Amino acid sequence: MEIDVIKQKIEELEKSRIEKTILRETIEFIINSIEFFDWKKVLEIGTFEGYSALWFAIVANEVVTIEVVTEAFDKAVQNLECAANVQPLLGNAFDVIAQLKNEGRRFNVVLIDGKKSEYADYLEAVLDILEDDFLIFVDNTISHKDSLGGFLEHLKRYENLEWKEINIGKGLIVIKKKIIQNEIQENN
Numbered sequence: 352m353e354i355d356v357i358k359q360k361i362e363e364l365e366k367s368r369i370e371k372t373i374l375r376e377t378i379e380f381i382i383n384s385i386e387f388f389d390w391k392k393v394l395e396i397g398t399f400e401g402y403s404a405l406w407f408a409i410v411a412n413e414v415v416t417i418e419v420v421t422e423a424f425d426k427a428v429q430n431l432e433c434a435a436n437v438q439p440l441l442g443n444a445f446d447v448i449a450q451l452k453n454e455g456r457r458f459n460v461v462l463i464d465g466k467k468s469e470y471a472d473y474l475e476a477v478l479d480i481l482e483d484d485f486l487i488f489v490d491n492t493i494s495h496k497d498s499l500g501g502f503l504e505h506l507k508r509y510e511n512l513e514w515k516e517i518n519i520g521k522g523l524i525v526i527k528k529k530i531i532q533n534e535i536q537e538n539n
Contacts, residue, residue: 358409361406369400373520374520377523378406388486390486391412392412393459398424399418403462414437415458424439444476463489471499485528488525488526489523492516513526513528
């Protein structure tokens with residue numbers, strides 16, 4: 352069964368863990384959130400070796416993961432061979448996101464774990480390709496706070512978004528659409 356092979360590959364990567372890999376407790380939190388909402392379309396910015404994309408493959412129908420570094424991408428492609436529902440894409444995240452937008456692709460979940468100084472720009476780019484209900488996860492927000500290039504200040508400008516930083520792993524911000532009073536009344 353494909354899921355057993357994916358889980359085996361995850362354990363293999365866990366045993367040879369590299370510093371840049373998302374922490375297991377962080378990805379497990381994200382996976383639990385995806386399962387809770389039963390969302391099936393995931394976009395990841397920053398594939399690295401494919402560890403988190405493998406986790407996403409277990410719970411999502413569609414995973415698109417973007418990597419800009421060729422060597423990391425090649426390693427990820429090898430690691431992701433067992434996950435038919437993962438589409439690894441090599442390229443600049445902004446170009447790939449624009450292409451996804453042109454194709455009409457939309458996502459419920461986004462993991463931002465790429466170049467830290469570009470987090471604000473990644474957020475801006477993905478807002479146009481989100482489903483109405485979504486969660487955006489931003490990794491390394493405590494460990495790399497000095498490298499985020501004003502991301503937190505940028506995030507505060509969005510009146511239609513709510514967010515919370517969680518002290519899990521190396522710091523994780525969870526962003527969602529703010530529920531407006533009119534939407535609450537329409538749903539009742």
